[in-house]
Amino acid sequence: MFYLTYNILSLFLLIPALFYHLYRSVNRGRPPALGERFGRIPTEDLAKINGRPVIWLHAVSVGEAIASRPLLKALRQRYPGHAIVMSTTTETGRSLAADFPDKDICIYFPFDFLPAVRRTLNRIRPDLIIIMETEIWPNFTREAHRRGIPLILANGRISDRSFTGYLRFSWFFRHPLRLFSRLCMQSTADARRIIAIGAPPERVLVGGNLKYDIPFRQIPGSERQALRHRYAIPHELTVITAASTHAGEEEPVIASYRELMASRDNLFLVLVPRHPERCSEVAAVLERSGIPYCRRTELDARGKLFVRGEVLLVDSIGEMMGLYALSDLAFVGGSLIPTGGHNLLEPASLGVASIFGPHMTNFREIAGLVLACGAGIQVDSAAGLTAACGRLLDDAALRRTMGANGLAMMEENGGATERHMGMIGEQFVEPVAKG
Incomplete structure (x- = not known):
């Protein structure tokens, strides 16, 4: 009943959401890329990943993309035969992530509109999905779960300011949270908060903050x-x-x-x-x-x-x-x-x-x-x-x-990447190449 109600509401909200998205894109002088957000991935991008197992790493914007770089590099080293798809929600995030050398392609994350989600998953065909920080979309989460794709929340964070809002709408968030294979949170406080919102306690662990694993050095x-x-x-x-x-x-x-x-x-x-x-x-x-x-x-x-x-x-x-x-x-x-x-x-x-x-x-x-x-x-x-x-x-x-x-x-204070990779290895059985 929850998902039926959500999808009925999403039909009514789609038009105002599109107008808002178009307004923001035009206002910021960036292309809206609506086709991609509805699952129309360019053929030349799909050609780069076809025939290989796919890991999909999603980072909302610039901050999440920067935090994902140690994990992205570790994924490339651990799974060299896999295609890595990077997605973002914002245009600035996309501009930054497009230059990351360890990804194969970079796309926009689809609207959480069921046909768009299904079309994107049908084209990407991921074997593992990793969501950075706190992106919880009911249709995307449910479709990934229905297809048997491990879904991992990495570097999870619930800020002081957002916790009250999440808690108020826990009736909404508990449904998709229960479908994550693992939720790897930055701190014990973040772990307690995501459990309070509705995540299964046995799937929640503390992995530290990936942002501590950015390369560090004294500049000559x-x-x-x-x-x-x-x-x-x-x-x-x-x-x-x-x-x-x-x-x-x-x-x-x-x-x-x-x-x-x-x-x-x-x-x-x-x-x-x-x-x-x-x-x-x-x-x-x-x-x-x-x-x-x-x-x-x-x-x-x-x-x-x-x-x-x-x-x-x-x-x-x-x-x-x-x-x-x-x-x-x-x-x-x-x-x-x-x-x-x-x-x-x-x-x-x-x-x-x-x-x-x-x-x-x-x-x-x-x-x-x-x-x-x-x-x-x-x-x-x-x-x-x-x-x-x-x-x-x-x-x-x-x-x-x-x-x-x-x-x-x-x-x-490093080591979060290694802990995340250990957790990913426990959940992810490497698939064979796709025909």
Whole structure:
């Protein structure tokens, strides 16, 4: 009765959902790819996977795609004869995942409309499906279960903010949750929450956070200089990177930059909005502030080096790790406003000290660890951001110590990929090649 009711409702909701999707795609200047979302996979993509067993790895957007990379690499190493299909829901996630070398093809995840789900599964014919973090779609889950395809939730997470909502609708989520073969959660708190929502306790385990398994290393000075040369940043400047900023954060970041420059003559800011389509809005803020800037996409045509007090405005994706690597310190956005924060492990993995705001509900565990290990500074306001930046700018030894602490933290807290792969090996009996 649950699935019958759900599918009747989905018929009524499909039209408004399509209009919303089209509006968002047009508004962000990206193709809607409706055919793919209804299961029409390009023939040339299907040709790349036909005849081989298929592992399907789904990551909703950029954050999940980044977290999936250690698992993706491990899957490629463990199952070299398999085709790996990567899917995303968002356009930015797709743009990033399309460049991952360990996948065979990258597609959009289908709408949870029964004909679209069935058509996609008929064409992909997966032997194993891995869903990153918390994507729970009733039709997709039921169809995979009906076909006998092991379905695994990897790196599962239920944030403080979302738990109340999930719990309120547990009557809805318990049906698809019962169809997962295994639910591998990041922490014991996440495990308790998914069980409270309706997951079978005997199928839930704690595997740790895959984000801790991103590669980590100290960046040699020669590599840092080469990166700065690529972005036309003089080697003598002290670089602050403000990463993954949201609306309401650029103004205080720029104000802090102006204040810090008043007493320092060697500062440079790299500003990376979380959503590149917001760059025109951010550019307007810079123009009102009287701060000269250059967009990343216009950098090659610029033909000269930056100077102190200017800004590199990044309107591209997929370059974040390189930008962290050339930085002296980083502010991780989504944290000065109640967005939930972003991944502090990325700068830590490159030995870069980080600063972040009070709103880290989506990364509470990671934020606590970063603070406990002395790898970052948490501030509670824009004034606090200015003070913390000033402290780190004036103390290079402290920056180096915090960077070293971040690298030690990464080394001590890895291992989630290995635990996930062990769990996958228990559930996944390798199939023979398909005819």
